[in-house]
Amino acid sequence: MNAPAPDAGGHGAPAPAPTPVPGPAPRSGAGCGPAPHGDGWRRLDPRTVWVTGLVMTGVAGGAALPVFFGLAGVLPLWQAAALVLAGGVLVVAAAVAADYVRWRRTRYRIGPERAELHTGLLLIKRRSLARERIRSVDLTANVLQRVFGLVKVRIGTGEQTGTGESTLELDPVPKAEGERLRRELIAGAPCAESAEHHRDGLLAALDPGWIRYAPVSFVAPVLGGAAVGAVMQVSEWFGLQGEVVEWTRDRFRTTPVALTVAVLALAALVAGVVGALAFWVEMWWGYRLEREPGGALRVRRGLLTSRSISIEERRLRGVDLVEPLGVRLFGAGRLDAVATGLVREDDHKHAGHQALLPAVPAATAHEVAARVLKESSTPTGTPLTVHPPAARTRRLRRALTGVLAPAALFAALGVRVDPVLLSVAAGWTAVGVPLAALLARDAYRNLGHGLSGAYLVARSGTMRRSTVALQRSGVIGWTVRQSYFQRRAGLITLTATTAAGAGGYDVHDADESEGLCFAAAATPGVLDPFLRPAQEKEPG
Amino acid sequence: MAGEKTVRLRPPANRMNRRAVTWWRVQCLLTAAVPVGVLVVLAAFIEPARRWLLVAAGALALLGLAGTAFFPAWWYRVHRWEVTDEAVYVRTGALWQEWRIAPMSRIQTVDTMRGPLEQAFRLATVTVTTASARGEIRIQGLDHETAADLAEQLTRITQATPGDAT
Known part of the structure; x- marks a missing residue:
């Protein structure tokens, strides 16, 4: 039980930093540290006012059309047109004025110690991030911003305070300035690490053939x-x-x-x-996944809106190979990063920010996963421990209950109310039972867990099969759950909690003893003091 | 150690305070009392449906009383906690049991909370959070002095433990 870890990854309980670059980065050598520039405050790009004006014109135009048609029914045509036009001009002018004021009142400064942003008209917001805590600099530019050569910069720390206190948003700055900020704040920092002989540069680039998986997605x-x-x-x-x-x-x-x-x-x-x-x-469009010299992963993509997402390696805790059912039927899957400090408060952005790879053939996904994690063979491809048959029974029972309960309801109604419902119940059962059995079997087959070097691997799901490879040193606790029925079947559900990604990854319905041994082996020293041989009778 | 033999989690060392049972019972009663009260009031005003409303209220009241008699005692038997130098370890639940373990090196904050009902019973809840959104550990039903000591002890240990807890 208490055997030492097979290799690196978990050495003793307190092993917080997964990569060998903790603390502030050494500023060694020229061309690596940030170029010194005046400590003066900078402004956002004034062209933001134009962009806002154009966007609002579009929005107002779109909204004006139905309003105009609505009014035209009641008022004379010229009156309706004048009203709508006046309203539109007012809206656009107000938006432009507001944006101008925002631009006037916004300043940022990237100092040697801190990145600071002051903004706000009446209530002045001052936000300041310690530079050594900055973990992500993301650039996005929508079509209009690209026409004007602007980008929106989002600077984040790895913390998950949840309230957005830990991000600075510069919306927008000139494109070159955005690139400079990104290089200076992320890639510029840890130069000393590039001694490692792992593949830098391009990890994956777009293959237009991958588009064949787009129509089978949800x-x-x-x-x-x-x-x-x-x-x-x-x-x-x-x-x-x-x-x-x-x-x-x-x-x-x-x-x-x-x-x-x-x-x-x-x-x-x-x-x-x-x-x-x-x-x-x-x-x-234009997708590229690169590892930059400083050791940050960078995803660039987007046809109209271009996005550049950088994930510092210190934040990366693993990868998640996600295979939605439709895509999985064609032998493909996509890759998500499991990283700390991904923006959590706005979920739609969250989804985009962690994608490392679109749906691609499974072999390619495994290959890219190995390159991202700097492993010779990917942990997501390791053979996994199969879960006990009791887990299959549970899945079958659950699926069949889901089908038969409505069927019974229909049948009961059929007897009491209308015989037509009886045939509905029969049809439902005839179609539903085989389908449910199939899905339940698939769900059982997809269950698995295992250890692969420094990684813990857990797989589950039918509609969205997820194979997560999580750094063992990134596991910051365990939750073990057991329902009454699981207790009788000798199963447990384990959750490895982590600061990254979803906050915790589940191993569903593992054998009780084997699952606990797995968890104990994954994080030596954490679980062992609380385990004991099963022979003793538990009091109470 | 166990090696290939089967293992299971041992229960944590400490039980909750005895007063927690009463506290849970009062909570159960209050939870049941609200819908029962609403139904009774409705029954008083709505003449035609009075019988059915009263029947429903009676059934709910019965369920609430049964739950009050049954669950807190069960919870008391299951709920346990333990703090070692290395980790916080808690067991909760009844039908769905849950064991939570957080190593000291990963603990970020320690909070003590006392709701109005808890204050009446001189109880407190200690909440231990880690960097994980799903890693929160709550130790309910502690005597308020025990809770204060525990929070202090936890804060001391976690400050002495190096690491950035992610």
Whole structure:
């Protein structure tokens, strides 16, 4: 039980820094440290006012159209036009003025010790980050900002205070200035580390063939539904919703209902697929994953909105190979970073910030994972310990209950109310039971856990299979859960808590004894004092 | 050590304070009393549905009383805590049992909290947080002096332990 760890990764309980560069970085050599510049305050780029003006013009234009059509019904045409125009001008002018004031009142300074930002009109906000704590500098630029040569810079520390206290946002600065900030704040710091003989430079670049996985992602049906919704919404603005429905009904007057439904569903699906392809191109165009000389990972991507996300290696605690069902059926998966201090408060950004790789063939994903983690073979590919059959029984029982409970309800209603419901129940059961059994079997097969060098590996999930490889030294505690039924089946659910990513990664339904031994081996010294042979009867 | 033999987690050393049982019972009663009270008031005003509302209120009250009689005693048997020089170790739950372990080197903050009901019973809750969003440990139902001592001890140990806790 108490055997020492097989190799590096967990040496004793307190092993907080996973990479050998703790504390402030040594400023050695020229061209590595930040170029000294005046300690004066800098302003954001004044062209932000133009960008805001243009964006608001677009927004106001978009909003004005339905308003105009609405008013045109009540007022004379010229009056409606004048009203809408005046309103639009007012909105744009107000936005431009507000942005101008914001620009006037915002200053930032990157000093030798701290990065500071002062902003605000009445309530002046002063935010200051210690430079040695800065862990991420992300650059994004939407189409308009790119036209003007601007970028938005987001500087973050690894802390998860949750309230956004730990990020500075410079929106926007000139592109060159953004690059300079990024180099100076992240990559510039730890120069001494590049002695390691691992592959620097390009880790992965876009293969246009990967687009074939875009239509099978969950994005496609969502976008298909959204397309139908958008048609309905826009037609409602113009008061034409009834006519759209009417027109659709006219097309299908002579066709049978089943065919109509099929054709409409197909149309939505095609729209969804086209949307998913476009979405993929916008998200991943020009994708490159690089390791920079200082040891930071950098993801660059985006067709219209360009994004550059840097993850300092000190923040990286592992990788997560995510295989959503549709993508997995085609043997592909995507790679997410498990890193501390990813912006948590806005979830939509959170999702984008941790993606290291789009859906790619599994072999490529494993290869890139190995390069990211600087391992010769990826921990995500190691053979895993299979969970006991009791876990399969639990999954089967759960899936069948999910199918049979509604079936029983329908059947009961069928007996009491309407016999038609009986056939509904029969059909539901006939389709649902095999499907549920299949999914349950898949869920069981996907369960697994193991140790691979310095990493702990846990896999689970059907709809979204996730294989996470977590640095053992990044595990900051354990939670063991056991329900009444798990107790009877001798199973436990283990959660390795960590400062990174989701905050904790689960090993579902492992064998009780084997799971505890696994956890104890993963983090030597943490669990051992609380384990004892099972023969003793537990009092109470 | 156990080696290939089967192992399990041993229960933590310390029980909660005895008064915690009463505190939990009062909590249970209050939780049940609110919906029962609402139903009874409704029954008083709504003539036609009075019988059904009263039946529902009675059933709820019965459930609440049964829960009050049953669960706090069970919780008292299960809930345990222990603080060693290396880690904080807590067991909670009844139907769903949960063991939580946080090494001292990873503890970030230690809070002591006393709600109004806890104050009445001279109890306190100590919350230990780590850098993980899911790593929080709560030790409920401690005597308030024990809790203060414990918080002080934890703060002392964690300050003496090096590392940035991530």
